[in-house]
């Protein structure tokens with residue numbers, strides 16, 4: 001039976017299952033009425049034809065993310081049958097899937113692994129994101145923000161995404177990793193393709209080919225770069241990872257490449273949206289912007305409020321490894337749960353006046369960086385970049401205004417961010 005979702009504030013009818021198969025334009029622009037509907041009426045919604053759940057309440061989302069019962073790897077949710085029950089080997093073996101190069105990368109991302117591999121992969125790079133390392137990076141990030149802000153003044157109605165929000169985190173992560181920043185345009189294309197891979201949903205058949213090509217190209221790119229770093233080590237993360245590998249470290253070559261790709265994609269698809277969403281939201285609530293201009297020390301809670309209110313990552317997912325009772329429902333072993341971070345961050349049972357943007361909000365325990373073992377490794381970096389980037393704009397251009405008639409949201413339900421945003425300085 002197809003269930004009908006009647007969108008509050010409008011007469012439009014939506015079918016939740018159809019929505020999840022193919023996201024529609026109104027939902028890209030404004031997913032919040034849909035989230036409110038889920039929170040009020042269907043906090044744990046089962047999509048029959050996909051054998052998949054949507055979890056939207058803060059308490060449920062937080063519980064799922066923290067529980068060891070919910071895993072990432074299908075073989076840990078539903079262990080493979082013992083050898084005697086295995087299917088006979090095919091002769092000749094099946095042709096490799098067009099998705100193989102993509103799966104070779106994603107399968108080695110810590111994001112998609114469970115302990116012990118997750119712990120091992122995360123342990124190899126976690127030192128690069130400690131608050132102490134971040135403090136040392138601060139002057140560099142500030143210098144990048146100053147330089148980009150100066151360049152903005154040379155443009156009329158600059159596109160703040162292309163000229164500021166995008167280059168800042170990309171220059172920073174490229175430098176941290178040891179990737180030439182002038183290869184930016186290459187990464188942009190690859191990274192956007194990965195963002196579409198991660199989003200799932202309906203895609204044209206030719207997309208598989210495009211995804212595979214991006215995976216092959218980025219893998220070759222890093223293989224070469226790693227070889228160069230092996231010959232002449234520098235002061236960057238690739239050299240650190242190679243040094244750790246040489247001292248009995250446990251990363252294979254494929255894991256090393258996959259980790260570099262993950263960090264590059266994470267650095268491209270998230271913080272740019274934090275900066276862009278922050279500017280758009282503040283310009284849409286002039287009272288809150290005035291408050292920040294008057295009290296620059298509110299920058300930290302302001303960034304956290306943007307993360308809650310317009311989070312760059314709207315959802316993630318987990319698999320149940322046993323039957324699990326939650327919210328009066330049973331999620332069965334092997335079933336996939338889409339964990340709606342963006343909805344949980346608007347849950348009125350966790351946040352007072354949840355749909356209100358308030359930069360002075362206290363005890364803002366949002367889930368924009370998720371929670372549990374996969375809590376965002378780059379959170380300290382993202383927060384610092386967000387604070388520096390936004391702080392600089394507010395200080396230098398307090399009279400900034402939007403030049404576009406309406407926001408140009410990217411058609412992606414996983415990553416929430418703008419394609420372009422023209423401003424008058």
Ligand code: HEM
Nearest residue numbers: 110111266267270271274313316369370374376377378382
């Ligand atoms: C505002 C910006 C960012 C947001 C909102 C964000 C959000 C998230 C979320 C929600 C997860 C967890 C996904 C899950 O549990 O399934 C995650 C994981 C991760 N993030 Fe971020 N992220 C941001 C920036 C960054 C940056 C700048 C980096 C590094 C360059 C980064 C690196 C990672 C990594 C490596 C993981 C995987 C952690 C693990 O599996 O243990 N993130 N991020």
